[in-house]
Amino acid sequence: MSVKQPVLGRSRRGAVLFGSQLLALISSLGLWVLSGANELWAGSSKQPNIIFLLTDDQHWDSLGCMGNKVIQTPNLDRLAGDGTLFRNAFVPASVCSVSRAAILTGAYPCSRGSGDLVAMVTPKNPEVTYPAVLRTGGYETGYIGKWDVGSGEEGFQMGMRLFNYWGGDRLHGNYWHETDCPLVTNDGWNSKDTIKCTCPPKGSYPRVGSVGIAKPVHFDREIVPIKAKQFLKGRNREKPFFLAIAFRGPKDTWSDFPPDTAELYRSNSVPIPATATEADAKGQPAFLRASMASNYGLSLVRSPKQLSDEIRKNYRLVSTIDQTVGKLRQLLESEGLEGNTIIVFTSDNGHFYGEHGFWGKWLPYEESIRIPLIVYDPRVPNNQKGRRCDEMILNVDLAPTFLSWAGLGIPAEMQGSSLAPLVCGEKILWRKEFYHEFTWTADGRIEPSEGIRSVDWKYIRYFNQKPAVEQLFDLRKDPGETTDLSSNPDFSFCLQEMRVATDRYRSLLQSGREFKDAAEAKIDNR
Numbered sequence: 001m002s003v004k005q006p007v008l009g010r011s012r013r014g015a016v017l018f019g020s021q022l023l024a025l026i027s028s029l030g031l032w033v034l035s036g037a038n039e040l041w042a043g044s045s046k047q048p049n050i051i052f053l054l055t056d057d058q059h060w061d062s063l064g065c066m067g068n069k070v071i072q073t074p075n076l077d078r079l080a081g082d083g084t085l086f087r088n089a090f091v092p093a094s095v096c097s098v099s100r101a102a103i104l105t106g107a108y109p110c111s112r113g114s115g116d117l118v119a120m121v122t123p124k125n126p127e128v129t130y131p132a133v134l135r136t137g138g139y140e141t142g143y144i145g146k147w148d149v150g151s152g153e154e155g156f157q158m159g160m161r162l163f164n165y166w167g168g169d170r171l172h173g174n175y176w177h178e179t180d181c182p183l184v185t186n187d188g189w190n191s192k193d194t195i196k197c198t199c200p201p202k203g204s205y206p207r208v209g210s211v212g213i214a215k216p217v218h219f220d221r222e223i224v225p226i227k228a229k230q231f232l233k234g235r236n237r238e239k240p241f242f243l244a245i246a247f248r249g250p251k252d253t254w255s256d257f258p259p260d261t262a263e264l265y266r267s268n269s270v271p272i273p274a275t276a277t278e279a280d281a282k283g284q285p286a287f288l289r290a291s292m293a294s295n296y297g298l299s300l301v302r303s304p305k306q307l308s309d310e311i312r313k314n315y316r317l318v319s320t321i322d323q324t325v326g327k328l329r330q331l332l333e334s335e336g337l338e339g340n341t342i343i344v345f346t347s348d349n350g351h352f353y354g355e356h357g358f359w360g361k362w363l364p365y366e367e368s369i370r371i372p373l374i375v376y377d378p379r380v381p382n383n384q385k386g387r388r389c390d391e392m393i394l395n396v397d398l399a400p401t402f403l404s405w406a407g408l409g410i411p412a413e414m415q416g417s418s419l420a421p422l423v424c425g426e427k428i429l430w431r432k433e434f435y436h437e438f439t440w441t442a443d444g445r446i447e448p449s450e451g452i453r454s455v456d457w458k459y460i461r462y463f464n465q466k467p468a469v470e471q472l473f474d475l476r477k478d479p480g481e482t483t484d485l486s487s488n489p490d491f492s493f494c495l496q497e498m499r500v501a502t503d504r505y506r507s508l509l510q511s512g513r514e515f516k517d518a519a520e521a522k523i524d525n526r
Contacts, residue, residue, distance in 0.1 A: 047139075047240040047406055048379065049341040051328070052398070054103075054244065055321060056096060056146060056172075056251035057361060058347035060089075060370040062318050070268050071315045075326035076374065079343060081386045083376030084423050089393040090453065092436050094349040094361040094368040096172075096251075097121040097148045099395055103348070104129045104149055106399030106414030108435065108509045115439045115448070118151045123158075128411040130399035131162040131242070137408040140164050140239045142188065142231040144224060145246030146173045165234070165243075166192040167227040173248050174199070175219050175256035176210035184223055189234045208253050218258050219248045220320050225327045232335055242402065247324075250317035250351075257316035264319055265312040272308060273355045273367075275480045276301045281357020287465060288363065292445040297352060297359035307354050314353075338378065342405060344398065345374040355480075362446045364436050364460050365481055369453070371395070375423050377405075384425040391422055391430045392455065415509065435505035452501050459498035472498065 060066065064073045065080040066087070091099045093109045101121045102109055105128070113119025123129050131141045142165030150158045153170075160166045165188040177183055178199045186195040200212040210216035217223055224245055235241050249256075281289070281298050288294065300307040325345070332338045352358040352367045361368040373393055396416035403410050404418035421428050433454035441448050441464070451459040458481060460471040472486040472495050485491045 046340055048377070049240050049337060050242045050402055050405060051332075051341060051343045052242070052244040052402070053325065053328075053343065053345040054100075054145075054246045055318075055345075055347040055372075056247060056249060057349060057351040058250055058318065058372060059314070059351050059353055059367065060347075060372055062250075062315065063372050065374070066372060070265065070270055072264065072319050073322040075322045075329070076345060079325065079329075079345060079376050080374045082378075083343070083374055083380070083385060084387045084389055086373040086375065086389050086391070086393045086419075086422075088390050089346065089371050089373035089395075090369050090434065090436075091349050091371060091395045092369075092434060093120075093438050094364070095438070095440065096146075096348050098440070099348040100147075100149050100246075103395050103398050104131075106130065106396050106411075106416045108396060108415055108437070110435075110437055110439070110506060110510050111413075111415065114437075114510070115441070117440045120440065121148075122150050122155065125413070126158055126162060128413045129162060130402050131244075133403055133408055133411065134242050134406060135162075135164065137403075137406055138239055139406060140235050140241045142166075142235075142241065142243040143168050143246070144188075144227045144231070144244070145169055145219070146171075146248060147246070148172065160192050163244075165189055165231050166195065167231070168195065169197070169219075169248075172206050172251065173197075173219065174207040175248050175253075176207065176213055176216045177219065177223065178213050179215040179217050184217060184226065188227065188230060206253070209256060218320070220317070220324055221258050224324050225331065228328060229331060232331065232337070240406070242406075245328075247321050249321055250314050254310060254313035254317060257313060258320055261316040261320055264316050268312075270308045270311050270315070272304055272311075273353050275356050275482060276307060276354035278302050278357070280355075280482065284356055284358075285462075285469060287447055287462070287469070289357070291358075291447045292362065292442060293360035294358055297354055298357045300354045300359065301357050311353055314351075340378065342378070343374075343376040344401075345372070345376075346395070346398070347371045348395075362438060364438060364449050364451060364453075364458075366458075366479070369436055375419065377423050380424060387425060389422055392432070392434060392453075393419065393422075394431075394434055433501070435502065435509060437506075450502055450506065452498050452505065457494065457498065459495070459502065461499075461502060470495070470499075 061068050062071055063076055064071055065077040065085055098109050098120045105123050109120045112124060126132055135141055141163045143163040144167035147156055147159045147168040149155055156170055159168050167188040177197060181197055181199050182194055183197045231243055278301050281301050332341050349361050350368045350370050351361050355367045394416060397419055400410045400414050400416045401419040404420045433452055436453055437450045439448045447462055448464050449460055449462050451461050456476050458473040458475055462469040470486045471484045472491060473481045474485060486495055
């Protein structure tokens, strides 16, 4: 395993920077500037503990701190107030398993395969994933919740081997379990291989509701704190720790919120997105209207009350997670760990709220690829807390960030950049665009795509259409992506540059070669 060395690419207005292993646009630049962050933390000899909180299918703005005036997330809002709120975080590919593999490896999906879901969700070498490097570097590691990386049981067993403590759940998991279910009672330190849900009804997966369960407990409300406490109590206190918690929510079914949250938002007027209209839905290309879950999205925009009710259910699941985040912070405080434990909160991808008449995720529009991201580092000085950062962050940046906080080398296979300097308030050169991709078709039910999302522009290429269908959006003037400019001759130059940049990105990211010299693919951001 080689370790990434700093490579500095040239920068100028309108340029895309390439450099280092497989390129993630200045991926090694984070290491180059990390000296400033290291100086900030030089007074601490202890490696920090890290808790990584991952939600499932969370709309990017379903947090109070992101400007949502309806949703109640006081604990996450406080976490953002104590830390850094990243307002422009994204995933290169919007689907649970592919995104989770990108987080695990710190590398783009296309570096593992294209079109082949098993390849895209399976690390080429598990030894260069963040938990493996952390364990080698002296960390005690734990995992709780939905895993969904790798292929079936083999992938589940891989996860079990990567972490010291294992509280992982198979596939998407379920919200409700019996109090004495092995998933709840299992000892993640000593009995990893016996963790398996045995709750009724058999053959129902995922299970909806708690029918047939005598004493139900909610995964996000009750089970996560139980497992987190088990991890913290059983760890080797001479070692720093890393604990990943993958919540079940707010992934569907959205009706599986705890009963005592049913009154939340009942009296609130829940705004419907401006683009969640039948007119917008019918204006989409016919092949996208045939994409998975689009018919359901269309039915919801035709019934605004039903759509509002669905969003209310989603908000209740997010508020349930928020309550658990408060419990986790209290647990850290009771264990005397609050002062040296970094907390990262994000989601594996976004989810449509009926925008353009779509539902689910998969498609490369903002509601699908954009995610919430909060980083709380208690070591950061008070004058740097409560910051708002608008740099474009990707989920492939998380693994390098974890390793840089731990003071460990970042494998050259990782294509992301460490966020540590940004968390410290450093003014550094950062990416201005990224390659987005979705090449899995789900047996023809999802339309594959690729393209570039820059600060100001979104380019989409639906390459399976003959000829390929392109879209171009000016995000400054049209953040809702309602006006496609790809056929407007005034933007032909920008369109051509985006085409070239898309091809260049794909080639570099797939190649596996080391690029020592900076290369440029111009994108006109005027």
